[in-house]
Amino acid sequence: MTSENDTIEQSEEAAESTTPTTSATNRRQPFPQGFLDTISEGWAERPDTLPAPRAQAAPAAARRAAVSAAFPGKRLVIPAGSLKQRSNDTDYPFRAHSAFAHLTGWAADAEPDSLLVFEPTADGHDVTLYFRERADRTTSEFYSDATIGEFWIGPRPALAGVAADLGLATAHLDDFAEGSGDLVVDEDGELTQFVSELRLVKDDYEIAEMRRAVDITAAGFDDIIRDLPRAIAHPRGERIVEGVFHQRARSDGNWEGYDTIAASGPHACYLHWTRNDGAVLPGDLILVDAGAEADSLYTADITRTLPVSGTFTDVQRRIYDTVVEAADAAFAAARIGVPFRTVHAAAMDVIARRTAEWGLLPVTAEEALDAEKGGQHRRYMVHGTSHHLGIDVHDCAQARREMYYDGLIEPGMVFTIEPGLYFQIDDLTVPEEYRGIGVRIEDDILMTEDGPVNLSAAIPRTSSEIEAWIARVQA
Numbered sequence: 257m258t259s260e261n262d263t264i265e266q267s268e269e270a271a272e273s274t275t276p277t278t279s280a281t282n283r284r285q286p287f288p289q290g291f292l293d294t295i296s297e298g299w300a301e302r303p304d305t306l307p308a309p310r311a312q313a314a315p316a317a318a319r320r321a322a323v324s325a326a327f328p329g330k331r332l333v334i335p336a337g338s339l340k341q342r343s344n345d346t347d348y349p350f351r352a353h354s355a356f357a358h359l360t361g362w363a364a365d366a367e368p369d370s371l372l373v374f375e376p377t378a379d380g381h382d383v384t385l386y387f388r389e390r391a392d393r394t395t396s397e398f399y400s401d402a403t404i405g406e407f408w409i410g411p412r413p414a415l416a417g418v419a420a421d422l423g424l425a426t427a428h429l430d431d432f433a434e435g436s437g438d439l440v441v442d443e444d445g446e447l448t449q450f451v452s453e454l455r456l457v458k459d460d461y462e463i464a465e466m467r468r469a470v471d472i473t474a475a476g477f478d479d480i481i482r483d484l485p486r487a488i489a490h491p492r493g494e495r496i497v498e499g500v501f502h503q504r505a506r507s508d509g510n511w512e513g514y515d516t517i518a519a520s521g522p523h524a525c526y527l528h529w530t531r532n533d534g535a536v537l538p539g540d541l542i543l544v545d546a547g548a549e550a551d552s553l554y555t556a557d558i559t560r561t562l563p564v565s566g567t568f569t570d571v572q573r574r575i576y577d578t579v580v581e582a583a584d585a586a587f588a589a590a591r592i593g594v595p596f597r598t599v600h601a602a603a604m605d606v607i608a609r610r611t612a613e614w615g616l617l618p619v620t621a622e623e624a625l626d627a628e629k630g631g632q633h634r635r636y637m638v639h640g641t642s643h644h645l646g647i648d649v650h651d652c653a654q655a656r657r658e659m660y661y662d663g664l665i666e667p668g669m670v671f672t673i674e675p676g677l678y679f680q681i682d683d684l685t686v687p688e689e690y691r692g693i694g695v696r697i698e699d700d701i702l703m704t705e706d707g708p709v710n711l712s713a714a715i716p717r718t719s720s721e722i723e724a725w726i727a728r729v730q731a
Contacts, residue, residue, distance in 0.1 A: 287400075296394045306420035312361035312552065313423040315461045319359050319454060324374060324381040326450055332374035332381070334359060334451075339368050339403070349511065354647045355451040357553050360385060361422050364510040364551045367413065371432055384425045386432045389415050445654070452654035455646050457668035462646060463702060465554035466670055469509065470700055470711045472548035473556040476504035477715055480544060481729040484536070484564065493536030494518040497544060505548040513555025514649045517545035520564065522681040524694030527639055538565045541572055543694055553647050557672050558712050559698030566726045568719055571689050575677050576719050579695045582606035582675035583717075586641050590665060590673070590701060590708040597661050600641040603675040608633040611677075616686055635685070636678055642671045645700055667705050674698030 323332065336356040339347040352366035360372055362385075370387035388404060390412035391397035399407040406412055419426040442448055458466070480487075483500045487493035497518035505512045519529040520536045524543035536542055542564055547556040561576065563569075568576060582603040589602035605625065612621035617632045624630045644651040644660070651670075652660060676696030679686045700711045716725040 295399055299393050302414075304416075306417060308420070309423045310361060310421055312363070312461055313421070315459045316359060316361035317423060318459075320374075320383055322454060323359065323447075323451065324383070327374070327447070328380075329376045330374070331376055332447060334372040334374075334447075336362075336366050336368060336370040336372075336387075345402075351511075351553070354553070354651075355448070358451065358455060358647055360424065362418075363553045365413075369429060371429070373432065382425070384427050385418065385422065386427050386429045387413070387415075387418070388429045389413070448654045449656060452652045453656070453659050455652050456644065456655060456659065456663070457666055458646060458670050458702075459668070462554060463668070463670070465550050465552040466556065466646065466700065466702075467711060468552075469513070469548050469550045469554050469556040470558070472504060472508045472550065473546060473558050474712070474715050475508065476501040476546060476548060477544070477558070477560060478729055479504050481562065481726055484562075484726075484730070487536040488538060488564065491535055492533050494520055494523070494532040494534045494542075497536065497542065498532045501544070501546045501548075505546075509548040510551045510553065511549050513547040513549040513557065517543065517559075519543045519545075519694065522692035522694070524561065524696075525678040525680045525692070526694075527678070536564055539569075540564050541568075541576075541693060541695065543696055545696065545698065547649060555645070555647070555649050556700055556712070557645055557649050557674075557698060558700065558715060559674055559676075559696045560715065560717070560722070561695045561697065562722060562726065566730070567723050572693060572695075573719050575679075575690070575693055576695050576697075576722075578606065578610045579675055579677055579697050580718055581610070582641075583673050583697050583699070586673045586675060587699075587701065587708055587710070590703065592667060592703065592705070592707075593664050595661075596642065596663050596665055596671070599665075599671075599673065603641040603673070604633070604637070607637050607675065607677065611636055635683075637676050638678075639674075639676070641675050642673055642701075645670050645672055665703055667703055669703045670711075671701055671703075672698055673701055 334353070334356050336352040339350055342348045350368050352362065352370070356370070356372055357363050357366060360366070362370070367387045370385065373384050373386060374381040375384070390406060398405045402408045404412070415426040415428065479500045480497050483496060487496040490496050498516045501516050502512065515530040516532070517529050518532045519526060520534055520542040521540040523529045523534050524541060541561050543559065543561045545559040547558055549555040563572060585606050586599045586603040589598050608624045609621040611617055611633045612624065616636070617624055619630070619632055624632045646652070674696055676694065678694040679690040679692065681692040683691055697717055699713070699717065702709045702711050716722050
């Protein structure tokens with residue numbers, strides 16, 4: 257990355273002075289006159305061949321049509337979002353807002369500050385994508401602006417190219433007019449809710465992309481197992497695991513869909529452990545919750561719990577096999593037309609019965625499962641079993657409860673099944689041999705007309721399959 261001290265940002269007028277500008281940014285230096293006289297010359301013509309529409313252009317158009325039909329006469333503005341500062345003048349990698357990406361088809365290559373605008377017409381909407389087109393090389397922007405200049409960040413898209421690529425009318429961001437504020441929907445969250453619920457059922461393109469994300473993630477888990485000896489040897493082995501998966505996610509996809517959880521030993525009992533600064537010790541289990549995000553921004557979300565030494569102890573296996581049992585029960589409960597919450601209830605039935613059988617509960621399993629007075633078993637699995645998955649790892653999160661948790665399962669829905677058992681290192685309600693053991697198994701499920709399909713079934717999941725997998729990959 258170019259050093260801050262090498263940054264040159266200045267207008268041509270200021271550059272004519274031989275004295276450095278005085279401002280809060282003391283790094284600025286004047287451009288010599290010879291540079292200014294020649295910088296706009298000697299560039300080859302840019303090719304003007306237009307691309308064919310990308311695969312997501314047609315499904316994105318159908319989604320926009322659904323939005324238009326739902327908000328007749330309303331002016332709608334859906335922003336891509338802006339760069340977010342990481343420190344000083346460095347930013348986090350840009351990722352467009354999920355609703356914007358879903359409705360445009362512009363994904364990993366989307367431009368910051370872009371706007372998708374629905375202008376009401378007599379018979380629907382005129383939809384235009386506004387963004388900052390690349391600067392002409394006769395202007396100073398392309399060499400002097402470190403945020404958007406092509407000398408700094410590389411080629412930027414042209415209006416005509418994006419229009420052909422996405423099958424969508426485009427215009428320069430400078431041409432966007434705010435319009436009447438009272439016509440822009442979302443003061444009450446109505447638009448946010450609608451576009452969130454629009455993603456509850458995936459189309460064929462989305463399902464294919466999620467399969468792609470799962471395939472990348474599967475390769476990443478192979479990489480993790482292959483490099484477990486290196487993780488064991490490092491004092492912060494969890495970081496090695498995280499880094500190995502990151503390499504796969506970046507090389508074969510866009511990024512991770514969320515921060516990787518690489519939780520070894522008692523860290524596995526912390527549900528969102530992302531510090532990943534602990535050791536990976538032989539004899540422990542390591543819980544890895546990771547998902548690769550494809551260039552389309554669709555993500556996988558997979559968890560596997562691995563014995564660091566390659567084999568489970570008897571206690572580890574007992575706990576692990578119970579989590580598999582709960583996952584299998586949840587999968588069996590996933591049927592078209594049943595409430596989404598049924599999946600969670602099926603998993604929790606197993607968790608309650610097994611923890612009661614082990615003598616961990618102060619009540620019977622039936623009492624623990626009582627909706628009003630029970631819940632004692634939730635001490636060992638406080639999270640839900642399932643969430644929708646797609647362009648967000650927790651997709652459709654702004655949908656109404658009656659459409660989400662209490663909604664009915666439909667073909668085309670994609671969701672996780674991820675039960676777990678977590679026995680904190682200082683939990684005196686469990687035998688000492690259980691303490692510090694955390695297990696979660698998570699798969700990505702597609703509901704079809706013929707029933708649920710486990711998209712991640714190719715990734716080993718039973719205790720015997722896990723042991724064989726480790727032996728095979730490390731051979």
